[in-house]
Amino acid sequence: xxxxTAYAGYSISRLLLPLLSFFYALFDFSAKxxxxxxxxRLGVSTNFTDYYRQFNNFGTSLIDRYFYMFDxxxxxxxERVNERIITGQLDKGNGAILLGxxxxxxxxxxxxxxxxxxxxxxxxxxxxxxxxxxxxxNKAPKKRNINYITISGESPSTVIEIVNALKRxxxxxxxxxxxxxxxxxxxVPFMGAYASFPTGPFAIAAATNVxxxxxxxxxxGYRKYTFIAYEPISVRYSSLEQKKSAxxxxxxxxVKILEDIVSKYPYQWYNFxxxxx
Numbered sequence: 636x637x638x639x640t641a642y643a644g645y646s647i648s649r650l651l652l653p654l655l656s657f658f659y660a661l662f663d664f665s666a667k668x669x670x671x672x673x674x675x676r677l678g679v680s681t682n683f684t685d686y687y688r689q690f691n692n693f694g695t696s697l698i699d700r701y702f703y704m705f706d707x708x709x710x711x712x713x714e715r716v717n718e719r720i721i722t723g724q725l726d727k728g729n730g731a732i733l734l735g736x737x738x739x740x741x742x743x744x745x746x747x748x749x750x751x752x753x754x755x756x757x758x759x760x761x762x763x764x765x766x767x768x769x770x771x772x773n774k775a776p777k778k779r780n781i782n783y784i785t786i787s788g789e790s791p792s793t794v795i796e797i798v799n800a801l802k803r804x805x806x807x808x809x810x811x812x813x814x815x816x817x818x819x820x821x822x823v824p825f826m827g828a829y830a831s832f833p834t835g836p837f838a839i840a841a842a843t844n845v846x847x848x849x850x851x852x853x854x855x856g857y858r859k860y861t862f863i864a865y866e867p868i869s870v871r872y873s874s875l876e877q878k879k880s881a882x883x884x885x886x887x888x889x890v891k892i893l894e895d896i897v898s899k900y901p902y903q904w905y906n907f908x909x910x911x912x
Contacts, residue, residue: 648698656691663690666907673910676826677901688902696740696854696903703743710858713747717864720848721806724867725754730801733864734836734847736812736893737905744852744862745808749780756806757782757797794839801843809836811847811889813906821883825890826897828911832890837882841870847885849892853900865892 643651659666660683670689674681703711724731731754735741745758760783782800784807786793800807811832814820819838820831840847846867855861868888872881897904 645698645702649695652691652694652698656687656694659690660686663907666690669907669909673826673904673906674901676828676911677898679901685902689904692854692902693905696743696905699854699858699860700740700743703746708746708750712856712859714855714859714861715747715751716861718748718751718862720864720866721748721752721850724846724848725752725804725806728804729843729845730754730804731806732801732836732840732843732845732847733806733808733850734811734868734889735808735850735852736810736896738812738893738897738900739851739853739903740860741808741810741850741852743860744850746781747852747860747862748806752780752806754805755780755782755800755803756808757784757800758808759783759793759810760785794835797839798843801845808850809839809847811836811849811886812893821886822912823883823886823890825911826894830911832886834882834886837870837885837889840868840885841872841878841882846870847889849889851896853896854903863896 667686670686671681674685699711721731721733733744735744742758745756748756758781784793784796784800797807797809814831814833819834821834822829822831824830825832836847839845846869848867849865851863853861853863868885870881870885872878
């Protein structure tokens with residue numbers, strides 16, 4: 636989808652998207668299986684239209700993200716909800732950790748924050764991203780405050796980069812809903828069944844004493860998005876024996892918020908794989 640967008644332009648990409656969405660809704664049996672499982676846990680039925688909407692929304696987010704990255708931002712409108720929570724945390728001088736998920740378009744949220752947040756913003760980019768995606772991202776105009784940290788599993792160098800960014804009082808954007816490679820994880824209840832969530836973001840919050848701020852970027856209309864920040868989640872403990880319990884409690888708080896946002900915007904959930912254990 637990204638390479639089509641790069642060479643065809645916004646209007647042509649949007650014209651082609653319904654055809655691609657229709658194709659995936661017909662033939663991507665693996666993704667359809669997991670969409671159906673997700674919707675079953677929501678307590679709703681699934682038909683062809685639901686598959687189509689899910690794929691079409693995903694494609695739209697990729698197109699919008701690409702054009703926003705390439706400074707077409709004047710054609711987008713963005714509502715900010717509770718951005719004061721982030722600025723308030725930054726005023727304390729020890730950085731801010733934003734914890735997102737694969738719902739809506741979290742990468743666009745980072746770019747939008749660049750316009751109003753005076754501190755550098757560090758976005759994590761998974762090493763499993765395709766070469767095409769990386770090339771297109773690297774071609775995008777370099778925004779003043781946007782940095783990329785490439786991660787693979789739980790590399791010590793990645794953690795060091797994150798901690799150093801926080802020490803400089805910067806923003807670090809993490810994802811809390813997907814476990815990759817050798818990442819440590821914990822099973823917690825999510826939408827009526829247990830699912831594995833990475834413990835890394837919560838361990839970093841515990842080690843740095845910087846609270847996690849859940850944040851989501853939701854598409855609410857044509858070229859229109861809403862950025863939502865939630866009250867900070869602190870990971871506090873007074874002894875090593877309490878650390879695991881403190882991390883688990885923080886994870887449960889985050890997952891509860893994620894459940895709420897997913898229930899409100901089910902067609903913007905983009906974890907097309909076996910999510911539940």
